[in-house]
Amino acid sequence: MAAESGKKWVLTVTAQTPTNIAVIKYWGKRDEDLILPINDSISVTLDPDHLCTTTSVAVSPAFTHDRMWLNGKEVSLSGGRYQNCLRELRSRASDVEDEEKGIKITKKDWEKLHVHVVSYNNFPTAAGLASSAAGLACLVFSLAKLMNVKEDHSKLSAIARQGSGSACRSLYGGFVKWIMGKEENGSDSIAVQLADEKHWDDLVIIIAVVSSRQKETSSTSGMRDTVETSMLIKHRAKEVVPKRIIQMEEAIKNRDFPAFARLTCADSNQFHAVCLDTLPPIFYMNDTSHRQEPFFNSSFINVIVPHFYLPIISCVEKWNRHEETPQVAYTFDAGPNAVLISHNRKAAALLLQRLLFYFPPQSDTDLNSYVIGDKTILKDAG
Numbered sequence: 001m002a003a004e005s006g007k008k009w010v011l012t013v014t015a016q017t018p019t020n021i022a023v024i025k026y027w028g029k030r031d032e033d034l035i036l037p038i039n040d041s042i043s044v045t046l047d048p049d050h051l052c053t054t055t056s057v058a059v060s061p062a063f064t065h066d067r068m069w070l071n072g073k074e075v076s077l078s079g080g081r082y083q084n085c086l087r088e089l090r091s092r093a094s095d096v097e098d099e100e101k102g103i104k105i106t107k108k109d110w111e112k113l114h115v116h117v118v119s120y121n122n123f124p125t126a127a128g129l130a131s132s133a134a135g136l137a138c139l140v141f142s143l144a145k146l147m148n149v150k151e152d153h154s155k156l157s158a159i160a161r162q163g164s165g166s167a168c169r170s171l172y173g174g175f176v177k178w179i180m181g182k183e184e185n186g187s188d189s190i191a192v193q194l195a196d197e198k199h200w201d202d203l204v205i206i207i208a209v210v211s212s213r214q215k216e217t218s219s220t221s222g223m224r225d226t227v228e229t230s231m232l233i234k235h236r237a238k239e240v241v242p243k244r245i246i247q248m249e250e251a252i253k254n255r256d257f258p259a260f261a262r263l264t265c266a267d268s269n270q271f272h273a274v275c276l277d278t279l280p281p282i283f284y285m286n287d288t289s290h291r292q293e294p295f296f297n298s299s300f301i302n303v304i305v306p307h308f309y310l311p312i313i314s315c316v317e318k319w320n321r322h323e324e325t326p327q328v329a330y331t332f333d334a335g336p337n338a339v340l341i342s343h344n345r346k347a348a349a350l351l352l353q354r355l356l357f358y359f360p361p362q363s364d365t366d367l368n369s370y371v372i373g374d375k376t377i378l379k380d381a382g
């Protein structure tokens, strides 16, 4: 390898991966090491301009061990999940040649070379906004590019899955299904794209951030406790989700918003019911009593209110009941932040009006964040 001559070169790749929001949730594993789920799940991948991870990966003969920095702080890569991804990628690496720099790395060299990873989330990490999904998907994608891994997205999704389950769905845009699979080695537990980002592009997703604090119970330990202690999860995984997956696929295919909204809200509510059915109970929607500073400067509206989730659920439910067909769907992941999906820009405009009415901005800073949302989300609202 030209690597030995002088140890001066560095080869880098940078990639950006958006996060995804599950509308039929993944909760519970049948294999903790391989990260194999107990049910299929479906998600929407967000626009990469907003909630995303940017990762640069570098390789150089001068690097003495694998290292990673997340949001400017060094984090350990020694964890089993990172190691599993690195091992899978290294074993599939191919020759890389950069004539300009005089670099030639053979397949065998990748076993000895070390990588450095620098990753940055443009949204709060571990606050229930699926940061691990974007982060691990981006890590796997950028390393695969660097190492010239010649696998398609579905194979890469099976590697990203071993970093964090929900990450496998972030390798595709649009609507994505994570098939739980049957094989013990996880080879068929992969993500597939159900429809691309253009298929239903009048949907508007609004994220109402009530807390950027890290959640107290991580998804990993929460779902482990649920699988060990909840009776409801068994019913959910066996009886409820398989039917909902078929119905959700149909709703997405036909752009049937009433069915999509009904299933999305019901699945979010059942996910949180299953969390409550866990011993000790997990309250992901309970952690909203402190005001936080706004942090988004994108088109996502940043609503800062204490005890937000109950008003938002009842506000959406009442509104939907009042109209001929549902206008908005809500879903909450493992945290108190609300993800609201409206069926077009007009409904999004009305939703923002309602949010402003029920939760008026209480300071100039709050107002700024509303105005940012207003400008970018509402500019074309009919």
Ligand code: DP6
Residues within 6 Å of the ligand: 021, 022, 024, 025, 026, 027, 035, 041, 130, 132, 133, 163, 164, 165, 166, 167, 219, 220, 221, 333, 334
């Ligand atoms: C509530 O993918 O973060 O967001 O596989 O243990 O890393 P691990 O868990 P993670 O769980 C996400 C759970 C969820 C629902 C979902 O995204 O489907």
